[in-house]
Amino acid sequence: MLEQRKADHIRINLDKDVSSSLTTGLERYRFVHQATPELDLAAVDTTTALLGKTLHAPVLISSMTGGTERAREINRRLAHAAQMHGIVMGLGSQRAAIQQPELADTFRVRDIAPDILLFANLGAVQLNYGYDVEHCREAVEMIGADALILHFNALQEALQPEGNWNFRGLLKRVEAVCRKLEVPVIAKEVGWGINEQTARQLAEAGVAAIDVAGGGGTSWSEVEKHRATSASQRRVAARFRGWGLPTAESILMARRGAPHLPIIASGGLRDGVDVAKCLALGAAAAGIARPFVKAAAMSAQAADEAVSEIIMELRVAMFAAGAGTIEALRQAPLMRMTNDE
Numbered sequence: 001m002l003e004q005r006k007a008d009h010i011r012i013n014l015d016k017d018v019s020s021s022l023t024t025g026l027e028r029y030r031f032v033h034q035a036t037p038e039l040d041l042a043a044v045d046t047t048t049a050l051l052g053k054t055l056h057a058p059v060l061i062s063s064m065t066g067g068t069e070r071a072r073e074i075n076r077r078l079a080h081a082a083q084m085h086g087i088v089m090g091l092g093s094q095r096a097a098i099q100q101p102e103l104a105d106t107f108r109v110r111d112i113a114p115d116i117l118l119f120a121n122l123g124a125v126q127l128n129y130g131y132d133v134e135h136c137r138e139a140v141e142m143i144g145a146d147a148l149i150l151h152f153n154a155l156q157e158a159l160q161p162e163g164n165w166n167f168r169g170l171l172k173r174v175e176a177v178c179r180k181l182e183v184p185v186i187a188k189e190v191g192w193g194i195n196e197q198t199a200r201q202l203a204e205a206g207v208a209a210i211d212v213a214g215g216g217g218t219s220w221s222e223v224e225k226h227r228a229t230s231a232s233q234r235r236v237a238a239r240f241r242g243w244g245l246p247t248a249e250s251i252l253m254a255r256r257g258a259p260h261l262p263i264i265a266s267g268g269l270r271d272g273v274d275v276a277k278c279l280a281l282g283a284a285a286a287g288i289a290r291p292f293v294k295a296a297a298m299s300a301q302a303a304d305e306a307v308s309e310i311i312m313e314l315r316v317a318m319f320a321a322g323a324g325t326i327e328a329l330r331q332a333p334l335m336r337m338t339n340d341e
């Protein structure tokens, strides 16, 4: 069943329009253009560090897939691009491979991406359904990950007839995992964002970073709408297309709630200018999911081009904003447009 669900998720994301009806909110921000940047574009430096590892650019291929043959090929193409460009990659939820160890290989990419910062992935709610730190360790060891993402997808589970609906008492269990696991734990949403109070609670629980995965991009209520088996389920899911905290808003909220943690921005980012804006809003790195899976489903070359274009756009944005380093970009002023501009 888990394998089928993974196959459905890829198919629906590739074939259907599953965009949120929200926007990310990033369109309301603009850099102050510098006509005299006093920089050499060739020397603009996108290098930065996250969780102690150096990245060539603060870009993350967000957690997506694994568990099927097609997913294996997609993961390997994405991992190859991540290694070539020195960026971060997250694998999709590994629950299927924990339950069926013969699927583990569809998640493994270390042989072709030995140097990248690599994130394992499990649903946080599994900690209420029999999973403990041992399962978390297994997910990390299965793929040689540097850190574990626990994703919080309450609304998605709520819209699945077979979903895990009990999110009570989860923070305590997350805290126990953070205490016992040997690698850092990252808390992540899946496209509805993380508010200030949640960010504070997650920081108190001991997570090492927060990925806001805000609204404005892929909508998991829309994905579940396409998986629904009755007209009634479809109608209920359709009501949530405009749900969530827009990504720009969520970055600011998470920064207020967890000022000392690195914040990863994601949810609806579609180019390197979006990435640059997120960094200027205070994010340490920025993740992109659906555009990368679409490219990787086409070819290895398309995956490579998708990553290299994002990095080029980021570099050009830094140049034109007068920011020669990621540190300078994070200090660069953004203008907030009102509705009339």
Ligand SMILES: Cc1cc2nc3c(=O)[nH]c(=O)nc-3n(C[C@H](O)[C@H](O)[C@H](O)COP(=O)(O)O)c2cc1C
Pocket: 009, 010, 013, 062, 063, 064, 065, 091, 092, 093, 121, 149, 151, 188, 189, 190, 191, 213, 216, 217, 218, 266, 267, 268, 269, 287, 288, 289, 290, 291, 293
């Ligand atoms: C095909 C697909 C599968 C996904 N599977 C997972 C997953 O297993 N675990 C997870 O944390 N997020 C998963 N996501 C969510 C993404 O990591 C991301 O948070 C979300 O899609 C918003 O980013 P986007 O607008 O760039 O697509 C998946 C997204 C896609 C497109």
